């Protein structure tokens with residue numbers, strides 16, 4: 294585990310975390326027919342101490358954005374400012390930022406201690422101060438006992454801790470992370486998520502984190518920036534991203550989603566709408582653009598759907614509420630169902646299932662959902 298007291302002592306309150314602003318940040322690669330707009334005029338404000346994650350599918354531009362913040366990539370247009378100072382003409386090693394890479398990027402021929410000391414040596418830090426700060430950085434990452442090892446004598450997790458110590462020792466105002474946990478196994482990844490987040494929160498260092506792993510983004514971030522095709526689809530807290538996504542793309546990318554074709558009846562008060570769904574007229578929360586949209590879909594997360602056994606012999610019908618179980622899979626902590634309904638096949642997840650009450654293939658069920666957890670969206674994103 295990290296030693297928060299040592300980390301705090303290392304930073305010694307001298308490190309004011311920074312306000313990072315991206316304005317119209319753009320990167321084009323190639324030209325003519327080969328031109329790729331990797332990052333397309335991004336605006337983003339990151340507050341001091343905030344942990345912001347750039348998330349999105351492969352090729353959406355998150356790494357290029359991070360590299361422009363760090364200075365490893367020159368923007369084709371736009372600005373990166375830190376505390377209102379334009380960074381564009383400042384080389385990477387002069388920016389008060391430090392980056393942690395997926396590949397750790399340690400010097401293989403240097404011992405752990407010398408890897409951590411490297412940046413301070415370049416800065417010509419006096420040797421007593423250098424030793425003290427390297428010791429604190431090693432201590433803060435619980436690496437003191439490994440100080441004299443070479444990187445290839447360490448596990449992946451330990452190597453990543455060295456990379457973190459090396460970043461911390463520079464006392465950056467901004468920490469940048471480029472998929473730092475991707476090379477670790479699942480258990481270690483989960484532990485490191487908590488450690489990085491605890492350390493970051495405790496020290497309050499502004500952080501920008503790139504990942505394509507949504508669980509990582511959800512569990513670590515103050516704010517998630519979902520990118521698509523070089524643009525920002527939505528920048529919001531994890532709960533807003535999950536519950537009130539700005540677009541079908543975001544809803545589909547984060548978590549699992551059922552999209553039901555529904556008829557809009559009336560718009561009620563601001564932020565809500567009445568729709569006809571599963572045979573009923575239901576008042577649901579709605580995206581601000583949904584009331585005016587021609588075509589809407591209702592987002593239902595699998596865990597907000599309820600299934601109840603129906604005795605079809607009783608007759609009477611359920612006014613469209615019924616569905617038929619296509620299959621169910623028991624996972625121990627939850628059961629997953631595919632259910633055929635008048636809106637097509639939907640996925641339902643029931644947590645902590647009562648094993649005797651699991652619906653089987655072919656069973657008729659009453660389908661309902663928690664209306665406050667539903668979310669009405671325009672089918673296509675409104676421009677701007």
Ligand SMILES: Nc1ncnc2c1ncn2[C@@H]1O[C@H](COP(=O)(O)OP(=O)(O)OP(=O)(O)O)[C@@H](O)[C@H]1O
Pocket residue numbers: 322323329330331332349350351352353354355356357358505
């Ligand atoms: N040096 C380069 N030359 C040409 N095109 C590039 C270069 N670097 C990135 N690109 C292109 O820019 C786009 C964005 O790439 P980027 O690496 O930023 O995406 P990403 O979201 O980080 O993807 P991944 O998750 O796969 O790393 C992609 O279409 C990519 O092919």
